Amino acid sequence: MTTLKDLTRRSLRYLASLAALGLLALSALTPTTTEAAAPQVKTQAPGFYRMMLGEFEIAVLSDGTAPRQVDKIMSQPDQVRRALTDDHEALLVEISINTFLINTGRLILVDTGAGELFGPHSGGRLVANLRAAGYRPDQIDAILLTHIHGDHSGGLSIGGQRVFPNALVYVDRHDPDLWLSKAAEDAAAPERKTTFRQSHATVDPYVSAGKLRPFDGAGDLFPGIRAIPAYGHTPGHTAYMVESQDQRLLLWGDIIHLTEVQFAHPDVSIEYDVDSTAAVTTRKRLLAGRQRRLPGRGRPHFLSRNWPSSCRRRRPRTASASLHRAPIDPL
Numbered sequence: 001m002t003t004l005k006d007l008t009r010r011s012l013r014y015l016a017s018l019a020a021l022g023l024l025a026l027s028a029l030t031p032t033t034t035e036a037a038a039p040q041v042k043t044q045a046p047g048f049y050r051m052m053l054g055e056f057e058i059a060v061l062s063d064g065t066a067p068r069q070v071d072k073i074m075s076q077p078d079q080v081r082r083a084l085t086d087d088h089e090a091l092l093v094e095i096s097i098n099t100f101l102i103n104t105g106r107l108i109l110v111d112t113g114a115g116e117l118f119g120p121h122s123g124g125r126l127v128a129n130l131r132a133a134g135y136r137p138d139q140i141d142a143i144l145l146t147h148i149h150g151d152h153s154g155g156l157s158i159g160g161q162r163v164f165p166n167a168l169v170y171v172d173r174h175d176p177d178l179w180l181s182k183a184a185e186d187a188a189a190p191e192r193k194t195t196f197r198q199s200h201a202t203v204d205p206y207v208s209a210g211k212l213r214p215f216d217g218a219g220d221l222f223p224g225i226r227a228i229p230a231y232g233h234t235p236g237h238t239a240y241m242v243e244s245q246d247q248r249l250l251l252w253g254d255i256i257h258l259t260e261v262q263f264a265h266p267d268v269s270i271e272y273d274v275d276s277t278a279a280v281t282t283r284k285r286l287l288a289g290r291q292r293r294l295p296g297r298g299r300p301h302f303l304s305r306n307w308p309s310s311c312r313r314r315r316p317r318t319a320s321a322s323l324h325r326a327p328i329d330p331l
C-alpha cells in the first residue's frame, strides 16, 4: 500500500532528478574556454604590398611592429602627448618596421628589419613575408641599408648565419666605421653599447664573407637607384631614390619616426639620433624637397616606415614596463 509518506519521497526524488537534468542542460548551454569551437589563431594576413614604378616592381614587406612609449624617447614630450591625444592615439605606439624589395631584373632589398634582436614578439617577420610575396632569401642579389640600427640591419643574420647568402650589402661607409669600431664601442656610454653588439652579431658575418660593400656618400649604386646622404640620425644615414620611366620613389628609414608629430614638427627628435641637430636639419631638407614636388609632374611617391598605419595594433600596458627594463633598441 502506497502511503502519503512514500508519495512525498517519490516526488522529492523526481524533483531532484529534474533539477539534476536542468543543471546538466544549463551547463551544456554555457560555453567554457576548453569547449571553444576552434583555437585562437593570433596571426595576421601576410604583410606585403606590391606596386609598379615604371618598369620596376616594388614590394613593401612588413617586418612586424615594435612597441615604444614615444613620449619617453622623443624630445618635446608635451608636443608628442598633445599630438597623439588629439588623434585619439595611445602613447604606447606599435611602430611599424618595413623593408622594400625592388625587382629591376635584379632583386634589391632596402633594409632587413630586426631579425631576432627584439625577441620573438617584435619584428622578425621579414623572411616569412618575403616568402609570402613569392621570393626566397637566397634570391636576393643586393641589400641597401638606410643605416645600421637593430631594426634596419638586424635581419641580416640569424644565429650568426647570413640570412641572405648570395647578397652583397651596401651601406654608407660612415656607419660601419662607427658601429664596427672597437675604439668607438669602448668609448661609448654603457647604455649606448647595444647597437655596437647588435652590429657585430648581424653585420660581421657579411664582413667575414667579403660581402660588405661600403660606399661614399651620394651616387648611383645601380641603374635607377641613387644614394642620397641623410646624415644625422646616424653618421652614414642614407635615403635611396628609385627611378624608372620618369616615376620616382624616395625610400627612407628613420627620417620620420612618428607621422602624427614630425611631419608638422620636424624639429622633434628621438633619443636614438647620434647627432640630433643634424638629424633635424636633414628631416627639414627632405620634407622641403617633397613639398617642392607636390603636386606636379614627376611627383615622387613616399613610403614611410609607418606603412601600413592601419595595421597598427595596441599591446597591453604591461608591455611598456618590460620595455623600460630592456636595453636601448634604437628605431
Ligand SMILES: [Zn+2]
Binding pocket: 147, 148, 149, 233, 254, 272, 330, 331
Ligand atoms: Zn635608426
Ligand SMILES: [Zn+2]
Binding pocket: 149, 151, 152, 253, 254, 330, 331
Ligand atoms: Zn629605425
